[in-house]
Amino acid sequence: MALRLFNTLSGKIEEFNPIDANRVRMYACGPTVYDYGHIGNFRTFIAVDLLYRFLQQHGYDVRYVMNITDVDDKIIRNSARDGVSVQQYTEKYIRAFLEDSATLSIEKPLLVRATEHITAMAEFIAKLEKKGFAYRTDDGSYYFRIAQFPAYGKLSKKDFGGMNDGARVDVDEYEKDSARDFALWKAAKAGEASWDTVIGRGRPGWHIECSVMSMEELGPSFDLHAGGEDLIFPHHENEIAQSESLTGQQFARHWFHARFLLVEGQKMSKSLGNFFTIRDLVLKGHRPSSIRWLLTQVPYRNPLNFTFDGLKSAASSVEKLRNFRFRLKSSQFTAGGNQAMSQLAEETVARIKSSLEDDLNTAEAQAAIFDMLRKVNSAMDAGEVRQDDLKPLLQALENFDAIFGVLNDDDKPKMRAILDWARTEGREQDISPELMEIAGLDQLTDERINQRVSEMEAARKSRDFKLSDAIRAELTAAGILVENTKDGVRWRRK
RNA sequence: GGCGCGGUAGCCAAGUGGUAAGGCCGAGGUCUGCAAAACCUCUAUUCGUGAGUUCGAUUCUCACCCGCGCCUCCA
Structure with a gap:
């Protein structure tokens, strides 16, 4: 397979070749579990899911790791507000994340949790300090010294050249050496969750989590690291700095970033009232398959305008595909085969593959399946499809759906589960008549x-x-x- | 201000230096007791605006207008 992917690091589309010929090691930044995930989060996760499915379909043995950030400022603040432990607080949202992912037919990665790797993080920081890349401040926090890593900025294409000069080490100084230096470890504060470690009592900074967990699961150098575009800076830049400082090797070779989506043409934000979780949409009566389809329609590097018209349009498209499969499976065909049909199936499979190989051009792949659909429907109308054609045509369809994942209609049980959830959460007022009708x-x-x-x-x-x-x-x-x-x-x- | 991305039919949206994929919606038609599905035809002489390069540009260059992202932990 000749998969070409845009690599944020090089700024170019490159052929994707894993380090080990047939094995792919990839990592995606997962959710910070302080709330329910929104459609923007899931655009990214679905984009990575498509990549994961595509690699598997073409014979790669893929080790796909995703982290769950289950300790951070917001989590600590919210759990304190609710009077529960960090663990109790995050448990609910971890479960919600897993449920929402399943609702959107996202294949499950190997999930790793930050709080289960605290010891390794502290050890990592201790090594960084020994090598001179990290320093401790008076309060017991640790920072990364950016001036010590000249390549800083290579991912986000930022020039930090000017700051190498004045940066010195002064461990007695309470403040950070440089304003750009970022926290590796935050010293414990009264009433906040903290862990006892070799570098003292405290909790990890955000960036260190991903460095430690990805390398622990995938090795010091691995194939691909993914996330939303907003993570390029500072999160991923910092991961590179920490990781490569420690190992002296290239961290992730390929950086994959999904573009933000817009909602009704505007940036999604709570103040604009266009901020939607998966559950919000289902409560409005939209099917999970419509949401998934809409999120796969636009290639991951282009802005996607998420609209309610688009959601309805997606529902029609999915129904058309499902009808097509239903018609193939439920019609009677005369014996024999029509070479034009098997050839069409073959061409369609090839076209889907080449479209996706082209930086995951999902729009093109979808056009290919609809072209096949129209031609086959037309041939069925004319009685030109034969028994032997069925298998290759259905296979082409399944081949497509192995990536896109919308053909099997399990929308209703998923919707009923969310309906039940809404009732237990006291959100009856958000349950739409449309949902009630479908659930009924x-x-x-x-x-x-x-x-x-x-x-x-x-x-x-x-x-x-x-x-x-x-x-x-x-x-x-x-x-x-x-x-x-x-x-x-x-x-x-x- | 710095860096980057985008503006294509009513809507969503792909794409290429050689004359505009696909989906949705709409109109008409075929089929049909009804219904549904499906198919066919129609729906951008035109790709933000202006200029340039070229035999030829939506596709390259420049300028401008508009929108978006990042530039202190938001996917």
Whole structure:
């Protein structure tokens, strides 16, 4: 495979070649668990998920690690406010993160938690200090000395050249040596969570977590490091500085950053009222598959305008794909094969692959599947699809969905779970009629539906349209769509 | 101010130095007892504005306008 990806470090699109031929070691900065994740967080996680799935699909053995930041200023502040321990506080949001990820069909990475690696972080800092890259201040905090790492700024393309001059070591000084120096370790404060370590009592700074955990899980040098674009500076820049200072080796070779999304054309912010969590959207009646599809529609490096029109549009697109698969699986085909069809399937698979190889151009890959869909539907209308064509066509579709993950309709159970959550959280007022309607569907068993459908067919045969229409209306109200095709009757759940 | 990104049909949005993918919505049609699905046709002579390079630019260059991101822990 010749995957080409934009590398923030070089500022160019490069061929992605892992250090070990067939193995990829990658790391993504995960959530800080002080609140429910919002759609912006999940744009990034889905972008990395697509990359992860694509690499796996093409034969790579991928070790994908994601951290969970379960200690930071906000967490400490909020847990104190709520009168619970840091652990109790974060537990709720870690669970929520896992649930939301599953809701969006994100494949689970190997998750690592900051609070389970505190000892290693302290040891890392102690080594940095020994090497002269870190210093302790009077209060017991530790800082990284940027002046000691000349390459500082290479990721974010910032020039810090001017600051090498005046920087000196003065451990007796209470303040940081340089304003740019960043905290590696924060000394314990009364009433705040802290840990006893070789460098004293305190808690880690944010940047050190990712350096320590990524290297612990993936080694000093690994293939790819991902995150949102806002993390380029200072977070990732600082990770590079710490890690490479300690090991003398290149840290991550490839840096992958997802662009921020806009909501209705504006930056997402709480003050604008356009700040949405996954749960907010589901409570409004939007399906998880619509959200996932919308977030995959725009290539990860382009701004994505997240709109409610777009969400509805995404729902239609997903339904069209699902209908297509349903039609393939439920139609009768005559024996034999149509070479044009198997060739089309083959071309589509190739086109999807080459689109994604091109810096994960998801828009192109989606265009490819829709082109196939239209051509095959057209051929089915004309009776030109044969039994042997089914397998390659379905395979092309599954191949696509192995990346995009929207074909299997598990939206309703996921939505019902969020409905239940809203009730236990006292958010009944946020439950929309749309959600109630969708959640109320699927009450009929397959058996019952089959029975009613055959009754409807019997009525149609005897031209009792009044009765057949009544049954149709009853089923429609229950979310069952009955379709009469030239191959006979079939039904599906809306 | 520094660095970077983007402005393409009603909406979302891809793309290429050679004459505009795909999805959604809308209109008309085919099929159809009804319904649904599907298909077909139509919907940007035009790609923020102005100038330049070129046989030819949406695609390259310059300027300008607009929007966005980062520049003290926000994906």
